[in-house]
Each structure stands twice: as structure tokens, then as C-alpha cells.
Amino acid sequence: MVKLIDVHRHLWGFEWFPPSHLGNNAAELARRTNRTKEQVLDRIKQSPTMEESGAGAVAEMEHYGIDHSIILCLDWGMAYGPTEDNQMEVEEFHLKTAEAAARYPGKLWWFAGVDPRRPRAVAIFDDMVKNHGAVGLKVYPPNGYQANDERCFPMYEKAIELDVPVLIHTGGNIWAWPEWVELVARRYPDLRIMMGHTNLQFPWETQAYWRGLIAGRGKRNVWLDICDWQALGAVREENQPELAKVLRVFIDSVGAERVVWGTDLPQAGVGSRARGQTEVWTHIAKNLPEWGAQYGVTFTEEERDGLCHGAAMQCMSNIDFPD
Numbered sequence: 001m002v003k004l005i006d007v008h009r010h011l012w013g014f015e016w017f018p019p020s021h022l023g024n025n026a027a028e029l030a031r032r033t034n035r036t037k038e039q040v041l042d043r044i045k046q047s048p049t050m051e052e053s054g055a056g057a058v059a060e061m062e063h064y065g066i067d068h069s070i071i072l073c074l075d076w077g078m079a080y081g082p083t084e085d086n087q088m089e090v091e092e093f094h095l096k097t098a099e100a101a102a103r104y105p106g107k108l109w110w111f112a113g114v115d116p117r118r119p120r121a122v123a124i125f126d127d128m129v130k131n132h133g134a135v136g137l138k139v140y141p142p143n144g145y146q147a148n149d150e151r152c153f154p155m156y157e158k159a160i161e162l163d164v165p166v167l168i169h170t171g172g173n174i175w176a177w178p179e180w181v182e183l184v185a186r187r188y189p190d191l192r193i194m195m196g197h198t199n200l201q202f203p204w205e206t207q208a209y210w211r212g213l214i215a216g217r218g219k220r221n222v223w224l225d226i227c228d229w230q231a232l233g234a235v236r237e238e239n240q241p242e243l244a245k246v247l248r249v250f251i252d253s254v255g256a257e258r259v260v261w262g263t264d265l266p267q268a269g270v271g272s273r274a275r276g277q278t279e280v281w282t283h284i285a286k287n288l289p290e291w292g293a294q295y296g297v298t299f300t301e302e303e304r305d306g307l308c309h310g311a312a313m314q315c316m317s318n319i320d321f322p323d
Contacts, residue, residue, distance in 0.1 A: 011110075071100065075140070178212040
């Protein structure tokens with residue numbers, strides 16, 4: 001059996017978000033589905049996505065054949081201006097994430113995700129690693145800052161001090177260009193960085209991932225995270241031949257030891273499109289040589305193992321993954 005590590009997964013509770021974040025999403029969905037905003041909000045609150053105990057995540061892992069997952073805590077509050085914040089204090093939902101991971105030792109680990117602009121961000125991050133089991137830092141520039149913003153530097157320096165990696169989101173808006181991550185990698189060569197999504201946050205056909213590859217190539221402290229590609233069209237049957245070629249270029253460019261796999265899931269409902277996409281995504285990773293051969297692209301078992309777990313274990317060398 002091939003060990004599979006999901007380096008990029010989420011766990012959410014309804015109260016963990018600012019009201020406007022959920023409200024704006026609900027209003028848009030209501031317009032498209034002929035329902036009221038309140039009806040949509042209630043449906044979101046009751047959905048599998050808002051299962052915060054970790055039980056749903058572990059059940060999904062068993063369904064897909066994922067052995068270990070990294071939960072990325074995410075602080076949305078400061079994206080909504082000085083008059084609004086998360087409904088729950090940032091320390092509180094970090095501790096809830098810690099509790100979920102502690103319920104499933106050897107299955108779930110977690111990264112802190114405090115916005116670097118938040119007062120006491122470094123102190124909160126330090127406390128979560130030293131006292132509550134966090135094993136890394138999630139940085140989410142789309143909330144309104146660049147990865148190379150000077151306000152991030154103390155967080156990166158603390159990560160180096162604590163010997164934990166960071167995962168920096170790329171793609172989606174100007175704040176999240178992969179080139180900003182390249183500048184961070186150059187400034188902090190001892191910082192282990194996963195480039196979240198490798199810049200793909202729009203449909204697969206945009207080929208945005210090439211910018212991510214270019215920014216990460218040649219930086220021995222950067223790992224390319226290809227999570228969520230399945231939800232953006234990469235696994236559609238007509239796109240799989242091109243996906244095989246792209247993965248071949250990625251591995252040839254940076255090595256199988258520097259491409260990491262993930263899903264970006266919160267929990268998906270049984271029978272949902274997200275579940276079907278992720279079933280294909282896990283099948284591709286765990287059967288990489290056989291899958292690639294269908295399209296005339298050769299992958300070795302060693303490259304499969306690198307994508308499935310080897311690269312993740314190298315980047316997250318501070319985690320003692322069980323056999």
C-alpha cells in the first residue's frame with residue numbers, strides 16, 4: 001500500500017468566520033438558486049463542511065485512502081476591515097483545531113494560521129506550536145497582504161526558530177502572486193516553504209501553474225503544493241493527458257522530492273461533485289506510473305512515492321509520521 005499524505009486540508013466551524021464572509025457567499029448563492037439568504041446560511045451551517053470535531057475529516061480520509069492530513073487553520077477576520085472580525089476569538093478556533101487533531105493522533109496534524117497583521121500574531125503562533133501541538137504556519141495573502149510584506153518577517157523568523165515549515169497560499173489575486181513567495185525564499189533560505197496551489201486558483205485551462213513552477217524552480221527550500229487542482233478541472237477526462245505532461249515537467253524541473261499532494265477539502269457530502277473529483281485525484285497519485293502510461297508519460301514508483309509522501313515528509317521533517 002502506498003502511504004498518502006494530504007498536506008493541505010481544512011477544518012471549519014460556522015462561528016470561525018466573519019459574518020460578512022458567510023453572508024456574502026450566502027447572498028451570491030441565494031441569487032443563483034432562488035432561495036433567501038437566510039435559507040442558504042442555515043443550509044451552510046448544517047452542511048458537512050462545518051463539521052469541526054475532526055470525525056468527518058477522518059472518515060473521508062478512510063474513504064479516499066489518505067493516511068495522514070495536515071489541517072490548516074485560517075484567520076479571515078482582518079480581511080473585513082476595522083469594524084468586523086471573526087465571530088470567535090482567533091485563539092479559540094485555533095484551540096478547537098488543536099483539540100480535533102489531538103482526538104486523532106497519527107492521523108491529523110495542524111498548522112497555525114494567525115494573520116501576521118494581527119496584534120500578538122507572533123506570540124500566538126509561538127504558543128500554538130510550543131503548547132498546543134501546531135507543527136507549522138499557514139499564510140494567506142489574499143486577505144490583503146503580500147507574502148513578502150515586512151509584517152510577515154517576524155512570523156517567518158519564528159518559524160525558523162521553531163523549526164517548522166510554512167505553507168503560503170498562491171493564486172487568486174495580486175496579493176498572492178507566486179513571485180512574492182520567491183522573494184521570501186531568497187530572503188530566508190533556511191525557511192521550509194510549501195507554495196500552496198502553485199498559483200492555480202482559476203480553471204485548469206488558464207495554465208497559471210507555470211508561473212508557480214517558474215517562481216519555485218531552483219529554490220531548494222520551496223516545495224510545490226498541487227492541492228485543489230482536481231476541483232479546477234485537471235482531472236476531467238479530456239484534461240488528464242495534459243495533466244500527465246504537466247506533472248512530468250514539474251518533477252523534471254524540481255524533483256519528485258519537492259512536489260507535494262493535497263486536496264484543500266473541508267468535508268464534502270456523499271455523492272457530491274467534490275467527492276468524485278477527489279476520488280480521481282487520489283487514484284492518480286497512488287497509481288501514478290500506471291495512470292501516466294495510459295497517456296504515454298513515464299513515471300517511476302520512486303516518483304509516485306515522492307508525490308504521495310516522500311516530499312511531504314522531507315518538508316515536514318519536524319513531524320514523526322508513523323509507518
